[in-house]
Every structure is written in C-alpha cells, then in structure tokens.
Amino acid sequence: EVRLVESGGGPVQPxxxxxxxxxxxxFKFGDYAINxxxxxxxxxxxxxxxxxxxxxxxxxxxxxxxxxxxxxxxDDSENIAYLQMNSLKTEDTGVYYCAADPxxxxxxxxxxxxxxxxxSVSA
Amino acid sequence: DIQLTxxxxxxxxxxxxxxxxxxxxxxxxxxxxxxxxQKPGQAPKLLIFAASSLQSEVPSRFTGSGSGTDFSLxxxxxxxxxxxxxxxxxxxxxxxxxxxxxxxxxx
Numbered sequence: 001e002v003r004l005v006e007s008g009g010g011p012v013q014p015x016x017x018x019x020x021x022x023x024x025x026x027f028k029f030g031d032y033a034i035n036x037x038x039x040x041x042x043x044x045x046x047x048x049x050x051x052x053x054x055x056x057x058x059x060x061x062x063x064x065x066x067x068x069x070x071x072x073x074x075d076d077s078e079n080i081a082y083l084q085m086n087s088l089k090t091e092d093t094g095v096y097y098c099a100a101d102p103x104x105x106x107x108x109x110x111x112x113x114x115x116x117x118x119x120s121v122s123a
Numbered sequence: 124d125i126q127l128t129x130x131x132x133x134x135x136x137x138x139x140x141x142x143x144x145x146x147x148x149x150x151x152x153x154x155x156x157x158x159x160x161q162k163p164g165q166a167p168k169l170l171i172f173a174a175s176s177l178q179s180e181v182p183s184r185f186t187g188s189g190s191g192t193d194f195s196l197x198x199x200x201x202x203x204x205x206x207x208x209x210x211x212x213x214x215x216x217x218x219x220x221x222x223x224x225x226x227x228x229x230x
Contacts, residue, residue, distance in 0.1 A: 035219070037167075045159075045167065045210055047219040061217040064124075097166055107173030107214060109157030113166035 002026040002112050006098050009117030012088055020083040022098030022114055030054060030076040032100040035110055036083045038119075040094040048096070051081060056103060066092075088121045095119075125149055125213050129222035135230040142198040144225045146211035151191045155215035158187055158196045161208045161224075170209075171196065201227070 008020040022034060033056070036048040049062035051072045060072045066085075074081040081098060095118050099110035126149040136142050146156065154174035159167040169178045171187035174194060184199040198205055206229050211222040 044208075044224045045161075045212075045221045047212075047221065050217075050219070063218045099167075101214070103214075104173075107153075107155045107157075107176075109169045109172035109178070109212065109214065110159070110167070111169055111172075111178070113168070116166055 004098055004100060004112050004114035006096065006114040006117040009096060009119045011120045011122065013123055014088060014090055014121055016088055017084070017086045018088060018119060019085070020096055020098075020117060020119070022081045022083070024079045024081075024100060024112070027100070027112065029079040029100070031102065032111075033103045034072070034074060034081040035099045035101055036070075036072060037097045037099055037110070038092075038094040039097070039116075040091075043094075046094075048083070050101070052103065085119070088119075090121050093119060093121045124218055125152060125216055125220050127211050127213055127220055127222040129209075129211055129225050131225060132223065133226040133228060135228045136201050137230045138201055138203055140201045140230075142201050142205075142227060144196045144209055144211075144227075146189075146194045146196070146222050148192045148194070148213060152213045152215035154190050155213055156187075156189065156194045157212045157214060158185075159210045159212065160205075161210065167210065198227075203229075 035050040051060040069087045071084040095116040097116045100112040158171040161167040175187045
C-alpha cells in the first residue's frame with residue numbers, strides 16, 4: 001500500500017520555526033520529486049516548493065512567497081523529506097500536504113498525496 | 124509565473140449531466156497540465172496527467188483534452204461522488220501553479 005505521512009504541524013508564533021516531515025512507503029521514494037503544497041483555510045491549493053529526485057539532480061525550487069524562509073531536503077535512505085519553515089508569518093497558516101511526482105519528461109502529476117498536517121501561525 | 128484561469132468558478136449540475144471545466148494558461152505549456160479532485164477534509168486526488176492521460180483507477184467518465192494554452196476536463200455523466208472541487212495544475216515550469224478551483228455542486 002502506498003502511503004505518504006506528514007507530521008510536525010501545530011501552533012506556532014510568528015517569527016518562529018517549524019519542521020515538517022513527509023515519510024513515504026509502498027513506492028520507490030527515491031525516484032520521485034517531493035512537492036509541498038499548502039491550503040489556507042477555505043482557499044485553494046498553493047504550491048510551496050519541491051525537491052527533485054537525486055537522479056534528476058536533487059535540487060529544490062520554491063514559490064516566491066516562501067523563498068529564503070523555507071528549505072526542502074530529503075533523505076532517501078529513510079524515505080523521508082523535510083520542509084524547514086523559518087520566520088513564519090500568519091499568512092503561512094494552512095494545511096500542508098506533501099505530494100510525490102514521478103516527473104516523467106513527457107509530463108506527470110502529483111501521483112501520491114499525504115493526509116496533510118495543519119500549521120497555525122498566531123500570536 | 125504561469126497563471127491558470129479556470130472557468131466556471133462554480134457550477135450546479137444534476138446526476139447524469141455532462142460537465143465541462145476549462146483551464147486557460149497565460150502562456151503555452153504544451154501538454155503539461157494535470158487535473159485534481161478534492162473533497163472536503165481530504166487531500167487532492169490526481170485524475171488526469173499530461174492533459175489527457177487517465178490516472179490509474181480513475182473512472183473513464185473523466186476525460187481531459189487540450190494543448191498549448193487551452194484545456195478542459197469533461198465528466199461525461201456526473202455521479203453523486205463527483206461533487207467536489209476540481210483544480211488544474213501546470214507542470215511545465217516552476218513555480219508550479221494551480222488554477223483557482225471549480226466547485227461542482229448538486230442542483
């Protein structure tokens with residue numbers, strides 16, 4: 001059974017840090033790009049960033065809204081990816097999903113999703 | 124950044140209706156367009172990738188078409204379990220972007 005499980009969410013004050021984890025099982029984790037997608041309460045989906053698989057170069061890219069504050073990393077030996085969030089703002093509040101993309105050259109989507117973890121940034 | 128504009132933002136339909144949702148990109152994205160379904164309290168689910176490829180185990184009543192800047196998702200005969208939000212997403216360039224979503228409601 002394919003699973004992606006996020007953890008690490010919770011309440012946090014503005015300006016503080018939080019690290020989310022995304023653990024995969026049931027598929028070849030190392031062959032997939034891992035994306036982070038968030039959803040503010042009552043709003044649509046927003047791509048946060050991704051880290052490519054190591055065969056593709058393993059680099060990370062970010063949305064402008066989080067660049068310089070968030071960092072994505074991965075440890076394929078443990079089938080886990082991380083989202084380090086620093087200098088959190090109230091507008092970072094939302095459900096954070098990790099999603100795995102096989103990144104085929106001809107096009108692919110976010111095939112597997114976690115259940116999401118809620119981050120609430122408030123004073 | 125590539126902007127994706129979905130229409131309509133919401134629609135009301137009956138079971139058995141044919142429903143079409145469109146997604147327009149601000150520049151050509153070839154066929155790098157994906158469609159997702161999201162129900163309240165759940166994670167999104169991939170329906171269509173690369174504009175027209177049906178994801179495994181997704182019912183065949185869902186079809187995708189288009190290329191370049193204009194795309195559509197068609198549900199041939201709406202079922203009760205299809206009432207949900209639908210999002211398009213481009214995988215052509217980073218930052219990846221989503222459309223604003225379409226809410227499909229019961230008439």
